[in-house]
Amino acid sequence: MFKNYFKIAWRTLIKNMLSSFINVIGLSIGISACMVILIFVRYESTFDNYNTKAENIYRVVQHNKLPDQTLYWNITPYPLAEALRNDFPEIEMVTQTQGPISQEFSITDGLDLKRFEEPRVLFVDQFYPKTFDFEWLSGNPNTALDGINSIVLTEDIAKKYFGNRGGGYESILGKTVLNQGNEPLTVTGIIKNVPGNSNQRFDILIPYELFKTKNPGLAQNWSGNHQGTTFVVLQNPGLLKSLESKIASWKKKYLKPEDDKRVSYFFQPLADIHNETLYGSSPGGYIMPSNILYTLSVVALFILVIAIVNFINLLTAQSTSRSKEVGIRKVLGSRRLDLIFQFIFENSMVILGSLALSVVFLNILLSQLNENLSVIDLQLELGLNHIGLILVIGISTIILAAFYPALILSAFKPIRALRDKVQFSKRDGVSVRKSLVTFQFVIVQLFVIAAIVVSLQMDYFKSEPMGFSPDAVVMTPAPDLGKSEVYRQSLLENNNISNVTIASGPPMAVDGLQLGTSFRLPEQSSEEALDAEVKIGDSHYLDFYEMELLAGRSFTTNKEAFDEFIVNETLLKPFGWSPQEAIGKKIQTNEGEATIVGVVKDFHNNSFQREITPCIIMNWTFFQNQAFIKIGGNNAETADKIKEIWNNTFTDSTYSLSFLNDSIEKEYVLEQLIFKGFTILSILAICIGCLGLLGLMSFVVSRKKKEIGIRKVLGANILQIFSFFTKEFIGLITLAFIIAAPLVYYFGNMWLETFAYRIELSVWMFLSGGCITLSIAIITCSFQSFKAAMVNPVKSLRSE
Incomplete structure (x- = not known):
């Protein structure tokens, strides 16, 4: 039939x-x-599901209640992990990460020194491999991160640095990688490349203890800017509500009274991180x-x-x-x-x-x-x-x-x-x-x-005026502030380069180049402070980006102890000042007090998904680690010249170049x-x-x-x-x-x-x-x- x-x-x-x-x-x-x-x-709805403890893992998130709004952060103070570990025995495990950040590494290959700029370097503690499941190709996950000068590489990075070795990955263990050109780290583990559907995006792992040693002030700071991420493993998800309730009263033990009133901690399930928009994307990741x-x-x-x-x-x-x-x-x-x-x-x-x-x-x-x-x-x-x-x-x-x-x-x-x-x-x-x-x-x-x-x-998004000019702008690192002016002057000698500014980041926050603070009048209490973004720019910053100055002037110099602010229109609204009235007024930030010397027309300091927020530009040498270069003519020829000047100026660092417009497009x-x-x-x-x-x-x-x-x-x-x-x-x-x-x-x-x-x-x-x-x-x-x-x-x- x-x-x-x-x-x-x-x-x-x-x-x-x-x-x-x-x-x-x-x-x-x-x-x-x-x-x-x-x-x-x-794929997008199963991020981190490969972890055996996925149902019991939570990220600690932070709510910051301000007079005009509540901010929702997925990063927490650096000391939080250790405090939770010590004070709450019912939490099975607590792990702390910092980053991922960009870091420079080098290896010696015969007589040659090879340098690499790695954009996804994650600092993690010894509990991290016990919390998240990664396939270890070589090394012991229980001890690989115990030593402060150890380093764990992913499979691709191991091949990139050491090639396909006859002895397999075991032969790479014990090799030395130089961190920032002068700090020897010993390879103690090789892991398989991180799955694509993971919020834990990294290529290299370094012990968190090394970060704490280099940044003792930040590591013990319960307030201010921080980029730490804390994860906890609960024995029983039923403990969640009671634990959050305990933490609500426990935090006063460590926070300042004003911070205790403002800050609250909550636990977000690991499965919700990738698809929940409230807290934004994980550092180095994205939200779907x-x-x-x-x-x-x-x-x-x-x-x-x-x-x-x-x-x-x-x-x-x-x-x-x-x-x-x-x-x-x-x-x-x-x-x-x-x-x-x-x-x-x-x-x-x-x-x-x-x-x-x-x-x-x-x-x-x-x-x-x-x-x-x-x-x-x-x-x-x-x-x-x-x-x-x-x-x-x-x-x-x-x-x-x-x-x-x-x-x-x-x-x-x-x-x-x-x-x-x-x-x-x-x-x-x-x-x-x-x-x-x-x-x-x-x-x-x-x-x-x-x-x-x-x-x-x-x-x-592409055609609407942003309040600044990002066209024909390339970015390079400026790792040594003492050589930044020499670098700038050398660049300006090229006829295809019209302007250069050294700053913490561009007017729009891209690639994580964003700093936060709070602001208030000096006579106001810290509880009345509002949230703002900080940008650190030199005397060429406004002219470089063609930003419109409504009142006052630009900076004339940078200082180690800043004393001047340039602010946007939005920052003036809570005080009811006109641009002319704001000139000469003092405001207090987390970093200190200074005088407003200029007011610029509002510009999009965030992508078009978000409102323009209060913004403060400081005349501060701190965090001035990016060079922005306006180019013309043959891009390839100019880029080669920029690289040559950069290598001659910053001899012990790793060069990178990117277009600002490309970084802005990544925001969408x-x-x-x-x-x-x-x-x-x-x-x-x-x-x-x-x-x-x-x-x-x-x-x-x-x-x-x-x-x-x-x-x-x-x-x-x-x-x-x-x-x-x-x-x-x-x-x-x-x-x-x-x-x-x-x-x-x-x-x-x-x-x-x-x-x-x-x-x-x-x-x-x-x-x-x-x-x-x-x-x-x-x-x-x-x-x-x-x-x-x-x-x-x-x-x-x-x-x-």
Whole structure:
């Protein structure tokens, strides 16, 4: 029986070659797109799940209550970990990390000294390897970080420094790596590269004790700026609430009274870190909000539904061509159940072929996605753990796409079928086929209009004035303040360099180049202090970035003990000062008191997702460790010259160069992901939809050849015949637009409200999406329509 089913199925596929090809390609594109999205969603929602203690690990987070707002930090004071470890025996384990930060290393290779700048160096204590699970290729995780001068390398770094050694990783143990050019560290362990879906992003581990030795003041500081991250392991998650309650009263033991009132500590589950937006991303990581993942899951379902609807639509449209076959078989005694099994078998063959082809497409798409999103170190791959997903999608597709057409095909009445008078039933005047086409294009237009909205918001990020000029600016380290002015003057001797400033960071916070403080009037209490950002710039800072000075002046010099502030407009609002009134006023920060000598027009010190916040620029030599260079002419030639000058000036450090605009773009990684996603999905949805239209038009034209011939004999021209075929689909697509537009407006507004600075939705955005979809659909229909209209009517009438 199955052999007979297979023969009939194969002959049917060969007979309807075009429609079979369209069905296979359309369905395989839909399945592969759906699987890519679901694999990505699974990847992003399972961060750190590989840890055996994942359910019991929590990150300690900090709430800072200020008079005007509450700040939510994922970093905590450095001494917190040791205090928790000593005072709360019910906590199974506490571990402390600092970073990741950029650090310079070097090794001796024969007579050569090789230097490396590593951007992901993490300081960790000896409890870290016992808390998180990493695959150790060499060394003892229980003792590797006990020595203060030890260092643990990942597999890639070990190969980069020491190559592929014949003795394996064991031969690397005991080797020496110089930290900052002069501090010998001994390799005590090699671990496998950190999985991509991990919030613990590092390439090198160094003992936290070394950081404490070098920074004793910071290591014992319970307030101020800090970048430490504290994790705890609870024996029982049921202890969480009682432990947070105890800590609420316990913290007064260590905090100043004003800090005790302001600061609260809470525990955040490890599983929530990557998808929770409240506390921001982990140092060196990124956030993928859970609502985005939910949306992507729905999008994946829609893509698959479009492909399945397309499949069903084409099969049901072709069903009249097999009505006589059904009639004859029923007259000869076939039961409807037998016919259902046969058609399910036939359709399942097509679906299985599509599924096999989709796996090929899937590997290509995953590779492209990893390459396009390398900025977040995406590591998607098709593995054995995805077999279940493929089976679920395949079985679901067979149930949905094979069963319904089989019911339709097997339901024909034998007498009507043999007379070739089969008609599809209608309900409320709308056929099933029309409903499916409308539903399909509702989803298509959702994607198209959404892609337009997202692209316009992304363009807004790029085109909206930021209040400073980031164009043609490159950044290099300035590791020695004593040589910074020499470096600056040497650079300015080059005709392709117009200006140089030495500062802590650019006006917009990028790459973690951001410092925080609080500010108040000297006569106010610390409890009344408000939050602000600190930037440390030299006398060239304002001129370099073309920032508008509203009142006062720029700095004339930098000092070890700062005495001047330049502030933005937003900082003046709590005091009700005008820019002119602020000049000469004193304000108090965490770092000390100084006089306001200048007020600059507000600039975007944060990315466009966030409001402009109070900002203070200091004339301080502290943290002036970045050089910003405005270049012109040949970028490659100028970059080579900058490197030469840098190497001659800072002989014991490692050179690096990056463009400021590139760093600013990294602040919109998530938005770029959404933009690329909707663009690709729109193209896929249009392709699937147009394949469906092409198949339907091919079938309709083949069924109406005689009618076309008669119309031409009666005087119909090509445009009239084209109109005859396309007006129905144009009406359905217009109806789809009317349904899709309000949905996009609602969800588009919800998404745009997450940005402090955003575009406003306009009617033309929606009309553009509708016109694009309609134009592509008309072009698709026109191919078959004009082909049919050009046929000689005599030939059409004879062929019938």
